[in-house]
Amino acid sequence: xxxxxxxxxxxxxxxxxxxxxxxxxxxxxxxxxxxxxxxxxxxxxxxxxxxxxxxxxxxxxxxxxxxxxxxxxxxxxxxxxxxxxxxxxxxxxxxxxxxxxxxxxxxxxxxxxxxxxxxxxxxxxxxxxxxxxxxxxxxxxxxxxxxxxxxxxxxxxxxxxxxxxxxxxxxxxxxxxxxxxxxxxxxxxxxxxxxxxxxxxxxxxxxxxxxxxxxxxxxxxxxxxxxxxxxxxxxxxxxxxxxxxxxxxxxxxxxxxxxxxxxxxxxxxxxxxxxxxxxxxxxxxxxxxxxxxxxxxxxxxxxxxxxxxxxxxxxxxxxxxxxxxxxxxxxxxxxxxxxxxxxxxxxxxxxxxxxxxxxxxxxxxxxxxxxxxxxxxxxxxxxxxxxxxxxxxxxxxxxxxxxxxx
RNA sequence: GGAGGGGUGGGUGAGUGGUUAAAACCACCAGACUGUAAAUCUGGCGCUCUGACGGGCUUCGCAGGUUCGAAUCCUGCCCCCUCCA
Numbered sequence: 042x043x044x045x046x047x048x049x050x051x052x053x054x055x056x057x058x059x060x061x062x063x064x065x066x067x068x069x070x071x072x073x074x075x076x077x078x079x080x081x082x083x084x085x086x087x088x089x090x091x092x093x094x095x096x097x098x099x100x101x102x103x104x105x106x107x108x109x110x111x112x113x114x115x116x117x118x119x120x121x122x123x124x125x126x127x128x129x130x131x132x133x134x135x136x137x138x139x140x141x142x143x144x145x146x147x148x149x150x151x152x153x154x155x156x157x158x159x160x161x162x163x164x165x166x167x168x169x170x171x172x173x174x175x176x177x178x179x180x181x182x183x184x185x186x187x188x189x190x191x192x193x194x195x196x197x198x199x200x201x202x203x204x205x206x207x208x209x210x211x212x213x214x215x216x217x218x219x220x221x222x223x224x225x226x227x228x229x230x231x232x233x234x235x236x237x238x239x240x241x242x243x244x245x246x247x248x249x250x251x252x253x254x255x256x257x258x259x260x261x262x263x264x265x266x267x268x269x270x271x272x273x274x275x276x277x278x279x280x281x282x283x284x285x286x287x288x289x290x291x292x293x294x295x296x297x298x299x300x301x302x303x304x305x306x307x308x309x310x311x312x313x314x315x316x317x318x319x320x321x322x323x324x325x326x327x328x329x330x331x332x333x334x335x336x337x338x339x340x341x342x343x344x345x346x347x348x349x350x351x352x353x354x355x356x357x358x359x360x361x362x363x364x365x366x367x368x369x370x371x372x373x374x375x376x377x378x379x380x381x382x383x384x385x386x387x388x389x390x391x392x393x394x395x396x397x398x399x400x401x402x403x404x405x406x407x408x409x410x411x412x413x414x415x416x417x418x419x420x421x422x423x424x425x426x427x428x429x430x431x432x433x434x435x436x437x438x439x440x441x442x443x444x445x446x447x
Numbered sequence: 448g449g450a451g452g453g454g455u456g457g458g459u460g461a462g463u464g465g466u467u468a469a470a471a472c473c474a475c476c477a478g479a480c481u482g483u484a485a486a487u488c489u490g491g492c493g494c495u496c497u498g499a500c501g502g503g504c505u506u507c508g509c510a511g512g513u514u515c516g517a518a519u520c521c522u523g524c525c526c527c528c529u530c531c532a
Binding site: 276298300338439 | 482
């Protein structure tokens with residue numbers, strides 16, 4: 042890699058926006074001013090191949106640094122994946138087959154490179170060095186730290202206090218991650234704030250092994266669409282990068298209003314001043330938060346799809362959610378196949394209800410109606426066998442539709 | 448090697464022989480409200496039959512057993528955790 046590196050005049054775009062903490066900031070800015078390409082480390086476990094907006098906060102940082110001429114080293118944690126990151130405490134560890142790891146890694150990278158520049162990224166697999174590790178290496182590595190150091194880490198301390206299990210392999214996790222830093226001679230490692238411990242162990246180990254300790258660059262944790270907890274797949278409050286445009290747009294519109302500005306800050310290039318202005322006008326109630334949220338949803342959808350997709354997602358949202366009109370596209374069923382069914386059966390056959398019991402409930406709660414092509418809305422009662430005609434639309438609740446066709 | 452605690456519906460978690468399809472809370476679904484969202488209120492939230500009333504079936508780690516009746520008692524097995532050594 043050749044070293045055409047720009048040194049930005051104003052560092053705050055890098056060191057402030059979308060940043061939670063840098064250890065140490067002074068060293069980091071000094072590194073930036075050296076004018077050499079820095080080696081930016083980012084690791085991931087191929088146990089969880091899905092990237093969501095929560096990850097994008099960090100990926101955007103990497104991209105920003107790449108655009109200045111720095112180099113990303115992406116570590117595929119094909120060994121640590123087997124242990125499971127103790128950060129955030131779940132103790133589940135599933136063993137993956139080699140094939141699964143490959144598949145997950147591939148899927149991860151496909152998404153990763155939607156934000157990060159592939160040209161300035163070097164991909165390294167942990168197995169390249171851990172595959173040859175011997176017990177002697179393990180002992181040599183573990184001998185540098187004490188159990189006490191590790192037990193002081195918040196996750197472990199809490200679990201220990203609560204009599205929750207801590208697997209020995211979990212203690213190994215930070216060490217392995219740290220060793221990665223040594224192998225690739227990382228200058229800066231990126232991670233969420235929940236990664237602080239792991240990042241610091243890397244920094245420390247490098248120092249012990251005669252390298253310049255890496256800088257630890259921590260990004261804020263993005264709050265999920267539920268407005269309460271960290272965005273994560275398991276909490277089902279996430280927006281995936283591979284989300285279809287309508288869903289991506291819709292999920293972003295379901296954000297609580299108070300998260301709008303943080304999403305702008307972490308996930309878009311909208312200038313700080315503009316964001317401050319939005320904040321201001323929402324606080325003084327001179328603007329409707331919905332409009333800013335739409336702008337956000339449009340930008341993000343466009344970023345991961347394209348402007349056209351974002352626009353039609355918005356149209357769909359306005360049509361279906363705001364005006365409660367019918368969507369343009371919906372699943373279609375042939376009259377010949379469903380014409381004779383009772384309303385209950387119709388709902389289950391079309392997948393609009395997951396069981397007959399569910400269908401009954403929906404009907405009983407007044408969620409179901411038939412919309413004729415004339416626009417006439419016909420309400421139904423359980424057990425009815427409505428006379429359907431081509432062009433009729435069956436609706437269950439806000440979002441479930443089916444159209445009858447010839 | 449020894450002692451103890453535990454496995455309940457998507458999650459947390461109550462329940463120690465019938466009144467328990469199983470409290471409560473969260474999540475979720477629907478309705479009302481609504482300029483998105485939030486908040487609030489109402490209803491729902493195993494499967495199945497029924498327009499409804501109501502019925503049937505399956506469920507509390509797994510397999511057996513006791514009993515008119517078991518998530519609750521007994522036996523065996525599997526799994527998890529803590530402590531002592």
